[in-house]
Amino acid sequence: MRFPGFQEDWEVKKLGELLEFKNGINASKEQYGKGVKFINVLDILNNDFITYANIVGKVDVDSNIIEKFSVQYGDVLFQRSSETREEVGTxxxxxxxxxxxxxxxxxxxxxxxxxxxxxxxxNLLKTDSARESIITRSGGSTRFNVGQEILSSIALYFPSIPEQGKISNFLSHLDKRxxxxxxxxxxxxxxxxxIVKKIFSQGLQLKNINENSFPKWIEKKLGDITEIV
Structure with missing residues (x-):
C-alpha cells in the first residue's frame, strides 16, 4: 500500500549510514537523583517516543559530560543489554x-x-522486521547484548524523505485518534x-418501564441462595 504520488523503490540503508553510536554515562550512585535528566532503559521501553518531560531519572554531572553525552532531537536510543532476548536493542x-x-x-x-x-x-525501528534483525544479531546466554558494531550493520528499507513525512503524519493522526x-x-x-457503587449501596433507585420504583432490596445470607459443596 502506497500513498498517491510515490512510486520510487524503497532504498536499503544501514543504520551506520544514518547514526553515529556512543555508549552512555557510567556515574556513581551518589550522582543519581539530581541534576540534568538522563535517559535510561525504562524511558525507552515505557514511552511511544521520548521527550524531556517524560524522562524519569536525573544525574549530577559537569557541563563537559553533558555536552559529550547530549541527546538531541532526532537521536535514537537503544537498549544495550537485557535479561530477555525479546527486549535487547529496543x-x-x-x-x-x-x-x-x-x-x-x-x-x-x-x-x-x-x-x-x-x-x-x-515507527520503523519498532516493526517486526527491524526487531528481528537486531535480536538475531544479539549475543549472550543469561543476559543479551548488542553493541555499536552490530547496530551499525543493521540494514532497513527507507522511502524518500517526503514519503517518510507522509507516513509519519498518517500514523500520528491514528495515534491521536x-x-x-x-x-x-x-x-x-x-x-x-x-454507577455500580451507587446501585449496590442503594444510593441509586432504578425504575421499571412504568416509571415505578422496584421493591426494596432484601438482605439474604449466602447460605439461603447457594449450596456449598
Missing amino acids: ANVYLDEQKNATFGGFVIRGRKIGDYEPRFFN LSTQKKIIENLKLQKNI
Whole structure:
C-alpha cells in the first residue's frame, strides 16, 4: 500500500549510514537523583517516543559530560543489554526540539548524521522486521547484548524523505485518534464504577418501564441462595 504520488523503490540503508553510536554515562550512585535528566532503559521501553518531560531519572554531572553525552532531537536510543532476548536493542527516538538530555550506561545513543524523518524512523525501528534483525544479531546466554558494531550493520528499507513525512503524519493522526478513544473508554469506566457503587449501596433507585420504583432490596445470607459443596 502506497500513498498517491510515490512510486520510487524503497532504498536499503544501514543504520551506520544514518547514526553515529556512543555508549552512555557510567556515574556513581551518589550522582543519581539530581541534576540534568538522563535517559535510561525504562524511558525507552515505557514511552511511544521520548521527550524531556517524560524522562524519569536525573544525574549530577559537569557541563563537559553533558555536552559529550547530549541527546538531541532526532537521536535514537537503544537498549544495550537485557535479561530477555525479546527486549535487547529496543529503540526509541528523542522528539523534543526544545531541550537536550543525557543518557545512561545501559543505553546506546545513535546521533543523527544522516537524512531521515525522526517520527518515521521511530515507527520503523519498532516493526517486526527491524526487531528481528537486531535480536538475531544479539549475543549472550543469561543476559543479551548488542553493541555499536552490530547496530551499525543493521540494514532497513527507507522511502524518500517526503514519503517518510507522509507516513509519519498518517500514523500520528491514528495515534491521536487512539488517544482520544482511550480517554473516552477511561471516562466510561469511571462512570460505570460510580454507577455500580451507587446501585449496590442503594444510593441509586432504578425504575421499571412504568416509571415505578422496584421493591426494596432484601438482605439474604449466602447460605439461603447457594449450596456449598
